[in-house]
Amino acid sequence: MTRRSRYLCFGLATAVALGLAAYGIREHRRRAAAREKEAIEALRKYGAQSMYFGEAPDVERGRSDASPNAAAVMIEIDDPTTEAEDFRSAEFAVFRTMSPKVRITVGNAERITPLRKFQVTIDDADDSTNDALDISRLFVFANGKAVAVLPELVPMNHFPGGDQEVRRLKDGPVRVTYFGENRVRFRLGGREAPSAYFLAYNDEATFVGPDDGDMPSPKSPSARVMRHHIILHFEPGKSDAALSRFLLQHKLRPQGISKRIGLLQVRDPADLSAKELLRRVEELDDALGPEHGGASLEHLTENPALHGTHRPHTGGQ
Secondary structure, three states: OOHHHHHHHHHHHHHHHHHHHHHHHHHHHHHHHHHHHHHHHHHHHHOOOOOOOOOOEEOOOOEEOOOOOOOOEEEEEEOOOOOOOOEEEOOOEEEOOOOOEEEEEEOOHHHOOOOOOEEEEEEOOOOOOOOOEEOHHHOOOEOOEEEEEOOOEEOOOOOOEOOOHHHEOOOOOEEOOOOEEEEEEEEEOOEEOOOEEEEEOOOOOOEOOOOOOEEEOOOOOOOEEEEEEEEEEOOOOOOHHHHHHHHHHHOOEEEEEEOOOOEEEEEOOOOOOHHHHHHHHHHHHHHHOHHHOOEEEEEOOOOOOOOOOOOOOOOOO
16 A cells, blocks of 8 residues: 555545544434423423422422432421431422422433533512522532532522512521421523422411411402411411421411311412312311311401411511
8 A cells, every 4th residue: 555545545534533423423412402491391391380390209208219310409408307318309398497408319410520410499479579599509419410508598698689678587697487388499501490388387386377368258258368378277387398288288388377276278289269279178178077176268257377477487576
């Protein structure tokens, strides 16, 4: 083989190698884009229904048995009432802590990169208010998973956010987690995953949800009932995990609680009319059964137990 022919062969081999490399890069990018599109479509499809984007979740543990390749976002909180670390789903859940230990798990872990900026915020679950705190810097992802303990109180403007005065206590610090309903929101690359609504409380005190006004009772127009409020009656000894399982099963946002007398104030995620609210109460009453307490509307004529007062609840005001 002449020198010229050897150069030609070498040049041809180099061109083929470079072409294959370029094809490999393009194919890798194409597959990555396809995976990302599939994940985003899963977020859109299942976002309003579940925190899980694969197989149906194990409600008992708040975990998913989906394959490792399934696109998933799980927001969990450690149950402080158990001795061992015991994370369970934060969606529609109740936790006796004002400093929750939060774990976020994201499927397709390679998507958490510096180029895919993520954001974690916490707010009062009301889209009409501007109180969200950006707590992203508490979370450092490794293999698609991050754990952070939310501080109970921080100085003013310690975290970026909107109107922090509503969180401020009399002596100056800002409350991160509200007494009552909270919402954790997760965004990746500017796209939002489903939110997790949870209720936080401490000790055995009573905390109430927002006052959204009242309306005529669907049973008796002369009586008035609280708009959106559904009261669940339960045995005072019922665990937070058991209450949370019921709320997750029936997709109910917890907003107020009195463990001492066994009352839980919840609402449906949708804005229900009076008749729809009554129908929802009847469904929940049947699901609970009289042996477990039952469900009812909240009448203004009754001795108030969990009437909403204001939003949000910082405590110590």
